[in-house]
Amino acid sequence: MTHLALMTQHLDQIFVLTSHWLLSYLPIALQPLCSAILSVAAIIIAFATLFALTTLLERKGLGRMQNRYGPNRVGPCGLFQPLADGVKSLTKEDIVPIRADRAVHFMAPVLLVAASFMGYAVLPIGRNMVMVDMNAGVLFFFAIGSLMELAVFMAGWSSRSKYSLLGAMRAIAQMISYEVPLVLASVVVLMQAGSLSTVAIVNMQATYSGIWPHWFVFTPWGFAGFALFMIAATAESNRSPFDLPEGESEIIAGYYTEYSGFKFALFFLGEYIGMFATSGMAITLFLGGWSAPFSFLTWIPSYFWFFAKLLTIISVFIWIRGTLPRLRMDQLMNLAWQFMLPMTLLNLLTTGIWHFMLPGFLRWIVCSTMVIVPCILLGSGLKYKKKFQIRTYHFSQ
Amino acid sequence: MNSLQSYLLLSSLLFSIGLAGALTRRNAILVLIGIELMLNAANLNFIAFWRYGPAPEVLTGIMFTIFSISIAAAEAAVGLSIILAAYRHSRTTDLDQMNSLKG
Amino acid sequence: MTTSFMILAVLTVAGTAAAMGLRNAVHCVLALALGFAGIAMLYLQLGAQFVGFTQILVYVGAVAILAVFAIMMTHNDKSMALPDSHSAWVAGCIVAVAVFAVLARAIVSSSASAQTQPPQPAATVQQIGNALMHRFVMPLEIMGLLLTAALIGAVVIAMDRREEMK
């Protein structure tokens, strides 16, 4: 029995142990540097692979939702499609518009990808598998996320194209608007956990009463916070239905209209990596990070649970992309300021009440009411806001 | 060895750069940016003094910097909106050309 | 002085100097963002993690973007293309150099600044939070009030009044 326990423990820590074993061959002075390089390389490889997998999954899933096959030509079931895409984007001509600001035009995708990868430094992917356990980890994550806005602006502005600039302005307006509810939605967890360290937050959720875990999503405020966080994260990562910055029908491809070849691929990569990072943060904050969903499943390695949760969230993202049409700009802003912001603020209040009420049934009723009733009221406010008139076309009549 | 002196010199250099910018630039936005830079130089001083000061556990330097950053954010928002309003009025952001008080 | 400090110092000074010296206003703001990031990293080097991240969040993420928006909104300003006047440039630089000379002399001659490195003080988020909630609770409240006032004020000032007049 203990043998089995030891084995599962070793399986759980296999990457940590391998890294220690590899580093033990190096001189002491080099070990911190090499440890950092090793973990950075591991994160880049793991998430770049996940990116490749996700592009395929997304295209296949969207295809199936539209009763199509999706890519099925390259390799068995189209499995090598990401490889073909990569080769294609690498061999394509790299076009820089003649009036573009070359230096800024070049730096924008680099900054975007670098910023999106930096967020992983504080994500606990498994037990003891976090690059740096920062004291202000969550703050670091959001600070790095704000760098992406700058990269988007650089891309849009340096291209000297009206579509790029419009797309960039839309993207920045959207990202700033949704950063507020994103941060406020995560504040509830920080209130309850009393820490900004991602490791501490996950450790707090990785305990069980009976078979049930103490994930924050299983409380009224946690559930509301999770839902709000995910909506804001969708908008933050410019995904459908909030993909106005790309709005193909109006502004071609938004801020990366003037990018081609590998730089375009970098934008694509940065966008997906940013999406994974935000989803990973949602998992860390609300879904218990690497902890297993039931106490009897703890023998499965922790990193497996993290990636399983991540893939689930990605699938939901794809599902939503296949379902919802793109919002209009005013709808987007109304949602941010008239629904998301009041909801997150109310959720803060709810969390405070939850914290100071005694555990019991009453607490659940009060807090659920505090979440559900404003949600319905604000939602119906959004819904019945506009009375559309029949549009008349003067020139066509 | 990182001494307090090096940080102080750096921060005074940043302050001077900000001052030079605020004095020489004609664009109101860039002048505002120069002022922000001077604020930042002061913040760096606070942090350096907190780090090398006699009682770092009181966190006064950090607190001052946090408040200063918040004030700077508010200042930037209000300052830029004033510049926008002035631009709308006089169609310029050039400080030399904004020479009329009459609304 | 360690290498990392030198690199950060050069990065920061280069960024801020470019921000004050470049012709194109958008380039200025981008260079300024680099300078702010350099200052944030200096904070990290000094052990003030929370302040460093706040610096990035507020300055790079908000102030730089705000400045960029302001520049874009005042874009058809013809005076932007004009070079800054030569005499003002010389005068400003002389003043700045003079200020730097005075400050540098004061710093170098001061006995307080020759301190060696004391042990790293801790500034965890918990400590900062406790300080904000106990000793500095009054400034915090005033700060909240100020930010709210600034938010409303900025919106009111920047609002386009022409529509109201109609």
Next chain:
Amino acid sequence: MVGEGILKGLAETARNFFGSYVSKDRLTTVQYPEQREPQIEATRDFPFLVYDGADWQQGMRCVACQICEKECPPKCIFIEKSKDKKPDAFGKMQIYPATFNIDISVCMSCQICVEVCPFDAIKMDVEYHQSSDDRFGALLLNKQRLSKSNEYYNAIHPTEASAVDAQRAEELAKLEAKAKAAAEVKAAAEAKAAADANPALNASPQQPAGDPQ
């Protein structure tokens, strides 16, 4: 209820997603190189030249009248007349096209050339596998590549082709009757000459069954 529409939409896409794995008739995509949709009879893309008989040069119906060249809206046809003459399907001596080029990268498949041709010499093809890595040469079809036999025409557009063939047979019969009448008038003296009026005609075994002979 707030969000009801979103839930309905999500249910619909989920039904599509799982349904596409269960029932194959949801997936309407034709897997092109392996599967082909059967073409309808009126399919058309680019013109080709019809010839009778086995030899494409001998049986070419085109007489280089250049009507199609003049009528072609995008001007993608280029014809050069020959100096000499050859007998056509009806035994008449006609000039023939020395060069007949169609640039199908320019052609817009309007079928006007087919409609104006008085000799039923140009018809619309159904061959759409024209992709090539040679941008200019491969899409400029010359006389040889344009020529396709009457059987091919019958195979791709059976209804239309049999109507054309019937009409041509009728014309031929008329001509023959005329020739016969003329022969009877000239009669006795040159009876032998009338018998083999058209050696070229006999060289067209694919003439339809309506042939009076």
